Amino acid sequence: MSFHVPVKSNGRALGRVHRAMPVTDQESGRNRRHRAMSLATPPVLAIACVAVALSFAPRPAAAQASGVPSEAGPRYRADGKNADTYGRNERYPACTGMAYVREDRCLVWALSHFDTVFPARLIAAPKTPSVLTRAASEPNIRYRFAGQTSTLDQYLERHPVTGFLVAKGDTILVERYQYARTDRHRLTSFSMAKTIIALLIGIAQKEGAIRSIDDLAEIYVPGLKDTEYGRTPIKALLQMSSGVVFSEVYSDTASDIWTLSRLTIQQGPEGSLQAVKRFNRRYADPGEYFHYASAESLVLGLVLAGATARKVSDYAREKLWEPLGAEADASWGVDATGQEVTYAFFNAVLRDWARLGLMLAHDGTWNGKRIVPREWLLASTSIAPEDSHLKLGWIWSGYGYQIWLVPGGNRMFALRGLRGQYVLVDPETKLVLVQTAVDYAGNPMVDQQELLALWAAVLSELR
Numbered sequence: 265m266s267f268h269v270p271v272k273s274n275g276r277a278l279g280r281v282h283r284a285m286p287v288t289d290q291e292s293g294r295n296r297r298h299r300a301m302s303l304a305t306p307p308v309l310a311i312a313c314v315a316v317a318l319s320f321a322p323r324p325a326a327a328q329a330s331g332v333p334s335e336a337g338p339r340y341r342a343d344g345k346n347a348d349t350y351g352r353n354e355r356y357p358a359c360t361g362m363a364y365v366r367e368d369r370c371l372v373w374a375l376s377h378f379d380t381v382f383p384a385r386l387i388a389a390p391k392t393p394s395v396l397t398r399a400a401s402e403p404n405i406r407y408r409f410a411g412q413t414s415t416l417d418q419y420l421e422r423h424p425v426t427g428f429l430v431a432k433g434d435t436i437l438v439e440r441y442q443y444a445r446t447d448r449h450r451l452t453s454f455s456m457a458k459t460i461i462a463l464l465i466g467i468a469q470k471e472g473a474i475r476s477i478d479d480l481a482e483i484y485v486p487g488l489k490d491t492e493y494g495r496t497p498i499k500a501l502l503q504m505s506s507g508v509v510f511s512e513v514y515s516d517t518a519s520d521i522w523t524l525s526r527l528t529i530q531q532g533p534e535g536s537l538q539a540v541k542r543f544n545r546r547y548a549d550p551g552e553y554f555h556y557a558s559a560e561s562l563v564l565g566l567v568l569a570g571a572t573a574r575k576v577s578d579y580a581r582e583k584l585w586e587p588l589g590a591e592a593d594a595s596w597g598v599d600a601t602g603q604e605v606t607y608a609f610f611n612a613v614l615r616d617w618a619r620l621g622l623m624l625a626h627d628g629t630w631n632g633k634r635i636v637p638r639e640w641l642l643a644s645t646s647i648a649p650e651d652s653h654l655k656l657g658w659i660w661s662g663y664g665y666q667i668w669l670v671p672g673g674n675r676m677f678a679l680r681g682l683r684g685q686y687v688l689v690d691p692e693t694k695l696v697l698v699q700t701a702v703d704y705a706g707n708p709m710v711d712q713q714e715l716l717a718l719w720a721a722v723l724s725e726l727r
Contacts, residue, residue: 337398337439344442345424350702356444362530371702375683376426376449379595379611382529385577385604387585387594394589394619394631397435405430405438407721409714416440419718423711425684427451427614427700430722431622432693437726439614443702450595450611451700454681457596457610458561460580460620462502462666464568466640467583473571477502481563484570487537492546493563500550501560501567502644502665503654507548510557514682521558528562528599529609535601536562554653554663558607561666565606576604587635588623590616608681614698621679621687621696645669645677659712670716672723684711688719693727 343352351357351369359370360381374381405416416438420428426445430438441447453460468474474484477498481488488494496506513519520543526532527539540559565576572579577596585594594616597609612620619630628636644665647654654663660678662669670676670688679687684701697719 338441338447339439340441340444340446342444344420344426345422347443350424350443352443368703371683372426372443372445375452375700375702376445378452378597378609379450382597382609383531384595384597384609384611385575385602387577387581387596389590389593389616390586392589393591395434396431396615396619399435399437402438403430403726405718405721405725407718409717416718419714423684423701423714424703425699425701427698429614429618429698430696430726431618431698432695432726434622436615436618441614447613447615448592450592450613451617452608452681452685453610453612453617453679454608454683454685455558455561456617456679456681456685456687457606457608458558458666459679460584460610461561461564461568461576461606462644463636463640464576464579464583465498465502465564466637466644466665467635468568468571468579470637470640474498474567481567484567485537485563486570488541488563488566491541492544493540493559496550496560496563498564498567501564503551503554503651504556504560504663504666505551505554505653506557506560507546507550507552507555508543508557508559509545509547510543510555510559512557524559524562524607528605529597531600533600535599536603536605537566537601539599540566551651552653554656561607562605564666565604568606569603575602576606584620584635587630587633588616588619589631590619592616614700617687617698617700618696621689621698622694624677624687624689625691625694625696627691640665645675659709659716670719672720686715688715690723693723695723695726697722 344350349368350372354369356372357369358373358377359367364370364374364381378384406413420440420442426441426443428438428440429436445451465474469477479498480494481496481498481501482491482494485494492508493506496508500506511520514521523542524539527534528536532539540563543559568579569576580596590612592613594610594612596604598604623630623635624641627638628634628641644667646664647662647669656662660668661671664677668678668680670678674690674692676688676690678689683703684699686697686699688697699715
């Protein structure tokens, strides 16, 4: 079942939320800020669909002129596709460690509390969030896929989506939550975090901490000297084109990605630096072939930490999260040495994922501030003639700097993570679509195609 939450306009920013009832399964980020790292045992859940009173900036003129109270606030439901399989009857139970990989009943809780399942470092939000307005009513979105016309409600019925949001400019048009998730849950990113580390690399280069992305990684990470990843230029790492052998097969526990996970987020004592040194066999020169490998994103995190002499999370807070005007604290998973695991595991509330996407839609500016260099974003989201190996020609048309390029007549791109995490961005229309999810509804390739069909309808109907 789904229900609407009334939204009250009082001229304040849509940011901090004031609950009519407390959400007891996740404490306030502000109250957690004294902890540098989260090692807590997952709390006992007392999940319910709760009424949430939101305060936000004045609505657009058209919405105000209608004189109709807004009913387009966040919409919540306690169930979703295969909700019983995902633990609804157990109130989406808390699990520990890698149980979420083995047990579907653990997925909803784990992917909205990842920073209590594994150690993480907090990324504090600023005191004042940036303003997001809200449309007076949800648009009626319909899309064509596989010979059928479907509504947004039907899409959400068919897919295990925990959060779904559409925004344009600075206005939220749609905001939905399923499986008893709310706008207070920090929803994990998996590989969407890769784009964040690339943005931070761009900022560090602009500020001179990184001289050139043609520099070898070992210049900034002496511990990688005389290794294949150490001898790889930063640009090749950004483009997943190192030429270093690495197998990323999630269904195969003998794959290198599983080894990397055990040594990093699962707290293997070696940590990230020693982990990437294990992958030290080259099959091609850097920059020749695209080959997706999470180890390359982990090396980028080591490069950023070495270049700035700072924790990645601290740099992200100062250069990204604070100027973005995030409304809630974020967190980033760390390894046993305290290094951020930068190929995944950045956790944030849904509206802050939207803020990140909207900043990218505005070519790196937000709330009147330049956050990411525009020239970096243009280079990140397009393919230069000399980089033709990044043209993929399938569901995703290409790859940039740790970001996927979306087919279409204009420049569009996507943050994309395992199990259905997406931020789709169109700078031309300033439209952004955010989705968080817990698993695949069926065939992952078909699911991606359906999402892109929905995205095409959003662009057509809301431009």
